[in-house]
Amino acid sequence: MKRHGLHIGIERTKTRFYISMVIVGKLDHHDYEVITPMFDDALKGLDERIVDVFIDASELEGFSARALWDDFKLGIAHSHQFRRIAFYGRHDWQDYAARVANWFTGGEVKYFADADTARAWLNESENESDSE
Numbered sequence: 001m002k003r004h005g006l007h008i009g010i011e012r013t014k015t016r017f018y019i020s021m022v023i024v025g026k027l028d029h030h031d032y033e034v035i036t037p038m039f040d041d042a043l044k045g046l047d048e049r050i051v052d053v054f055i056d057a058s059e060l061e062g063f064s065a066r067a068l069w070d071d072f073k074l075g076i077a078h079s080h081q082f083r084r085i086a087f088y089g090r091h092d093w094q095d096y097a098a099r100v101a102n103w104f105t106g107g108e109v110k111y112f113a114d115a116d117t118a119r120a121w122l123n124e125s126e127n128e129s130d131s132e
Contacts, residue, residue, distance in 0.1 A: 010038070018054070020054045021055045028066070036070065051083060052084045055088065079104060079105045086118035087101075087118075
């Protein structure tokens with residue numbers, strides 16, 4: 001039996017909106033039927049790029065074709081709201097996926113092979129990231 005699951009955490013402060021996700025197994029369209037309304041509701045009304053996302057994809061095995069399309073649509077719909085997306089994984093294809101996501105996301109998407117480094121990058125102040 002293959003493991004499959006999602007864990008999504010959403011945290012909001014006055015100046016920061018933080019989403020964390022842990023993905024296990026292969027994402028499919030049904031996963032996006034859960035993810036999309038959560039993102040839509042959580043990000044409704046945000047005009048500024050104040051959202052940081054940590055994605056633990058270390059146990060992600062891949063996407064179905066329809067899930068890739070769903071992910072693309074979700075990213076486009078909220079692209080202006082993302083400041084940084086840290087994509088933590090263990091596979092070369094995930095690094096390439098993060099690079100491609102940069103083309104379609106208003107914020108910065110970066111792949112990390114280490115979760116602590118990914119979180120540290122997200123926690124840098126917005127001013128520090130603008131000076132890079």
